[in-house]
Amino acid sequence: MIWVFIGALANIGFILLAAPLLDGLERKIKAWLQNRRGPPIPQTLYDIVKLLRKPGGLTGNPGLLYRIAPYMFFTNMVIAFLFIPTLLDYSLSFIGDIIVVYYLITASSIILAMGSISTGNPFAITGSTREISLSMAGKLLTGITLAIFVAVNKSFLITSLFPIIPPYRLSSILGLIVFAILVYIEGFRLPFDIPEAEPEIAGGVIIEYTGRDLGFAIYSLLLKRLLYTSILLNLVIPRYTVFSPIYYIVGVIVFSILFSTIECFSGRHRIEYALSFMKKLSLATGVVLVLAVLGY
């Protein structure tokens, strides 16, 4: 029991450190691709430490939801990481935990959007409506994709879903591809960062946050990105071996390099394009789900 607790602490400590460092790595790669020298790799960690040391401030008379939203988002993400094996295999596990993880991911988006609507800032409201539209599409897609793996393995237990083992089935391979695209979409990377849209609506959902609150909001968004990458990696890498932490770290770095390279070569779209792309992808994934239920 005590080892499980220590393992969970080690996992959480690792992800809290790894999420900003991976973002720093991505910023470095993007800088290299643009012929710049780029910030040092721990730069995002420095940014977050600075933000956490600054006092959070409030403008006007915002609601309670606005004040607690970044902290709820952060807590949701950390709890979700208890269920997903990251560095170590030790984690919380019970039947139906995939539903809990799905709930935590969905709730965190809604909490952030609701909190930012309560500020009354027009940019924040624009960001919130976009966040809600995109998260409706994205979470539907997440749900369908997770349902494919649930249907293939006939289990609601996360540890039995991971990893995909031979004999490989068509639906699980297709589900894996869709989930890889989904990791890119849900990681608020460039064509899909419409709710934040730094140059366009000045931060969107997180525009009114400052200091400590902003630090937690950004930290949570980075954790969410790592959470999706972790789920994807767990579907691929072998678990319960001595080398699984090494596989995990290498996998996370490889995905960071891959995704930041794709991000560097893409531009921002209007939200309709993102939504129509996700609609088509959801329909295709629905067909894959039917295949999975039929046993292919």
Added chain:
Amino acid sequence: MRGGSMEVDLLKLYRRSLWVFHLNSGSCNGCDIEVLNIFAPRPDAERFGVKLVGSPRHADAIVFTGPVTMEALPRVVRAFNAVPNPKLVIAIGSCSCGGGIWYDSYSVLGGINEFYKYMKRRYGVEPPPTIYVPGCPPKPEAILYAVLLARGFVEQKQYRSVYVEELSTEMLSKLKKMLAGEEAVLEKAIGVEIVD
């Protein structure tokens, strides 16, 4: 750097990371183009952890351009107050340093010092630590230097000492020859009696 002492805590806080918000108070866009240039590949301010943010609520420092026109004043005040404390101000260009060629024009406030006086009178806001980068427009290198100065990486290059040279008697007689017949004017001007 003037106005409000730079505390050690502030230096420590912004040593590794500084997010700047670009506040244009009616500038001609010359300085604004130079500000954008410091994020271009050659100067690359991001390697020092400087990031241009869109929201004033996220910013640590204000990059201030323009002579504060009356039309822009209400928005400038709102944006200035929206930046949370402790904040820094980097005043870029001749206009924001002292009004530039518009310093006594009817439709401008005349630079950031006049703006600070206005803020003090109207809202009781103390001026934050300010770095002045004169030039029309200043080079991107100068702006980068100011950003690094704000964070204690480099030393200040300006000395606030006034050097007064004593006039010798030879010099005075030379002056007298030059301005023959205008002794009274000269005496009045320099405030000493001229003796041969």
